[in-house]
Amino acid sequence: MEFFRDGDVLFMRFSDGDDLLGCMKQALASQGVRSGVVVCGVGMLKSPQLAFYTGKGVYQPIPMDEEVELAALNGNVATVDGEIFIHLHATVGRKSGEAMGGHFSGGKVHMTAEVAVRVLNKAMIRALDAKTGLRTLRFQ
Amino acid sequence: MEFFRDGDVLFMRFSDGDDLLGCMKQALASQGVRSGVVVCGVGMLKSPQLAFYTGKGVYQPIPMDEEVELAALNGNVATVDGEIFIHLHATVGRKSGEAMGGHFSGGKVHMTAEVAVRVLNKAMIRALDAKTGLRTLRFQ
Amino acid sequence: MEFFRDGDVLFMRFSDGDDLLGCMKQALASQGVRSGVVVCGVGMLKSPQLAFYTGKGVYQPIPMDEEVELAALNGNVATVDGEIFIHLHATVGRKSGEAMGGHFSGGKVHMTAEVAVRVLNKAMIRALDAKTGLRTLRFQ
Numbered sequence: 001m002e003f004f005r006d007g008d009v010l011f012m013r014f015s016d017g018d019d020l021l022g023c024m025k026q027a028l029a030s031q032g033v034r035s036g037v038v039v040c041g042v043g044m045l046k047s048p049q050l051a052f053y054t055g056k057g058v059y060q061p062i063p064m065d066e067e068v069e070l071a072a073l074n075g076n077v078a079t080v081d082g083e084i085f086i087h088l089h090a091t092v093g094r095k096s097g098e099a100m101g102g103h104f105s106g107g108k109v110h111m112t113a114e115v116a117v118r119v120l121n122k123a124m125i126r127a128l129d130a131k132t133g134l135r136t137l138r139f140q
Numbered sequence: 141m142e143f144f145r146d147g148d149v150l151f152m153r154f155s156d157g158d159d160l161l162g163c164m165k166q167a168l169a170s171q172g173v174r175s176g177v178v179v180c181g182v183g184m185l186k187s188p189q190l191a192f193y194t195g196k197g198v199y200q201p202i203p204m205d206e207e208v209e210l211a212a213l214n215g216n217v218a219t220v221d222g223e224i225f226i227h228l229h230a231t232v233g234r235k236s237g238e239a240m241g242g243h244f245s246g247g248k249v250h251m252t253a254e255v256a257v258r259v260l261n262k263a264m265i266r267a268l269d270a271k272t273g274l275r276t277l278r279f280q
Numbered sequence: 281m282e283f284f285r286d287g288d289v290l291f292m293r294f295s296d297g298d299d300l301l302g303c304m305k306q307a308l309a310s311q312g313v314r315s316g317v318v319v320c321g322v323g324m325l326k327s328p329q330l331a332f333y334t335g336k337g338v339y340q341p342i343p344m345d346e347e348v349e350l351a352a353l354n355g356n357v358a359t360v361d362g363e364i365f366i367h368l369h370a371t372v373g374r375k376s377g378e379a380m381g382g383h384f385s386g387g388k389v390h391m392t393a394e395v396a397v398r399v400l401n402k403a404m405i406r407a408l409d410a411k412t413g414l415r416t417l418r419f420q
Contacts, residue, residue, distance in 0.1 A: 004419045006402045007288070008147070009317065011356075013417045037149065037256040039179045039319045039398070040354045042369040044333060052209055052235045053184060053251065062237030069332055071371045071381030072212040072231060072352040074180045076151075076254055087254070089182040091211045091231050091239055091352060091371050093381030095332045097342030099241070099371055101211030101233030101379070111333065111412045114356055114367070116317040116398070118179070118256070122146045132251045137153045139144045148287070177289065177396040179319045192349055192375045193324060193391065202377030212352040212371060214320045216291075216394055227394070229322040231351045231371050231379055239381070241351030241373030258319070258396070262286045272391045277293045279284045 003027040010036070010117045014043070018109040025084050028117070034079050035120040038088060041073020043113025048092055049105040057133040062102055067110045068092035071099060077117060078124035080135055085126055143167045145259075150176070154183070154253040161246050164255065165224050174219050175260040178228060181213020183253025188232055189245040197273040202242055207250045208232035211239060217257060218264035220275055225266055283307040290316070290397045294323070298389040305364050308397070314359050315400040318368060321353020323393025328372055329385040337413040342382055347390045348372035351379060357397060358404035360415055365406055 001023045003012040012027050014020060028034070046067045051059035075088035088104040126135035141163045143152040152167050154160060168174070186207045191199035215228035228244040266275035281303045283292040292307050294300060308314070326347045331339035355368035368384040406415035 002417075002419060004402055006400045009398065009400060011317070011400070011402075011404075011419075013419075016412065037151070037180050039256075040317050040356065042354045042356070042367065050233070050237055052233065052237065054235075055251075060235070062233075064237070069369060069382040071369045072354045074182045074212045076180065076182070076256070087182065089209060089211045089233075091233075091379070091381055093330070093332065093342075093369075093371075095334075095340070097330055097332065097344070097380040097382055099231070099239035099379035099381035100237040101231055101239035102209040102237055111335075112409075112414060112416050114417060116319075116356070118149065118258075118398075120146045120149060120151070122144055122151075124151075129252075132156065134252060136252050137142075137254055139142060139151075139153075177291070177320050179396075190373070190377055192373065192377065194375075195391075200375070202373075204377070214322045214352045216320065216322070216396070227322065229349060229351045229373075231373075239371070239379035240377040241371055241379035242349040242377055258289065258398075260286045260289060260291070262284055262291075264291075269392075272296065274392060276392050277282075277394060279282060279291075279293075 005031055008119045012115045014109040014113040016111055020109055021086055021106050024086055028084055033119050034084055035124050036077040036117040038075035039116050039118050041070055041115040043070045044110035045070050045107045046110040048107035050102040051105050052102050068094055078126050080126045145171055148259045150257045152255045154249040156251055158249040160249055161226055164226055168224055173259050174224055175264050176217040176257040178215035179256050179258050181210055181255040183210045184250035185210050185247045186250040188247035190242040191245050192242050208234055218266050220266045285311055288399045292395045294389040294393040296391055300389055301366055301386050304366055308364055313399050314364055315404045316357040316397040318355035319396050319398050321350055321395040323350045324390035325350050325387045326390040328387035330382040331385050332382050358406050360406045
């Protein structure tokens with residue numbers, strides 16, 4: 001992983017085998033970034049853990065044991081109990097071109113991946129919402 | 141709906157049942173934002189109204205009577221006849237993980253949704269273009 | 281094609297028949313932008329050249345001889361041997377709503393397309409990486 005900060009943008013490049021969420025968290029922490037918007041992500045992933053939220057805190061996994069193009073990455077950076085928490089949704093393209101999409105629970109980079117975060121100054125925290133079973137965003 | 145402004149970013153969080161376009165428009169109006177880029181959107185939608193443009197002003201609806209993950213949201217904010225107009229394209233993921241994509245004509249939030257807009261200073265207006273039947277962007 | 285610069289954002293609108301990569305490169309060059317993040321892209325494309333990277337420098341084409349909605353566009357701007365190089369991944373929606381995604385090798389705009397780039401000050405260059413066969417990003 002390599003990254004640089006350009007004003008309010010944190011740009012990261014990941015290498016083959018990098019754990020996407022773990023490495024992003026490391027880059028964000030090293031820059032003291034605890035709030036932001038994931039505005040872009042391209043590259044490839046291997047066996048990404050996509051999931052569909054069925055309620056009551058349950059994410060139903062979408063099995064994908066293959067290498068895929070990362071076509072789009074949307075999400076944001078907040079904190080949960082003081083820890084950086086990255087919420088990502090990914091759109092990936094199979095070898096056939098067929099796209100799959102959903103909540104991104106984790107996965108490793110295949111070949112390379114390039115991700116940009118727009119850093120925010122205002123804190124965002126996530127706290128459990130009884131109604132949805134989700135840790136929804138709150139603005140302090 | 142809750143939202144905050146952080147410099148040139150307007151960050152919005154929507155709640156279950158919120159009308160996405162209507163609430164976005166309300167947040168933008170309250171902040172006096174009439175021009176911008178939709179850089180990110182994640183969460184879930186219920187029965188989103190996706191559509192495919194077939195020309196001559198006709199958007200052919202893509203029937204989707206289900207809850208879906210909002211995998212990506214791209215678009216922009218301009219004005220039509222002085223009114224805020226939000227142009228959105230959505231990528232959504234079904235329970236199977238299969239992704240669907242197209243013009244987003246409207247729909248309600250399921251559980252929660254998080255959207256970020258990069259505010260622009262320069263005005264963008266949409267006016268009817270006879271050739272395409274679309275209200276295309278013009279820069280003043 | 282029309283475009284304007286609003287601080288660190290370059291906003292472009294393309295017309296029917298425009299070569300997306302060629303016109304973007306022209307707009308970037310005219311503004312002296314050689315580094316950036318593609319944060320948003322919507323509109324339509326005709327017969328987009330999507331591809332899946334199979335390694336050793338080979339992009340396997342995904343045949344699509346049709347008009348599609350451009351649902352999402354992610355990517356970045358860097359230089360290769362001093363020339364502007366745009367790396368894009370696209371998610372497109374077919375008439376049926378089915379989404380396809382992958383590396384975007386090129387294609388023409390159908391009707392219209394609207395793309396925004398967040399300009400970066402720091403230079404990014406691409407250089408061949410022997411391991412992946414890709415021109416991966418380096419930060420100077």
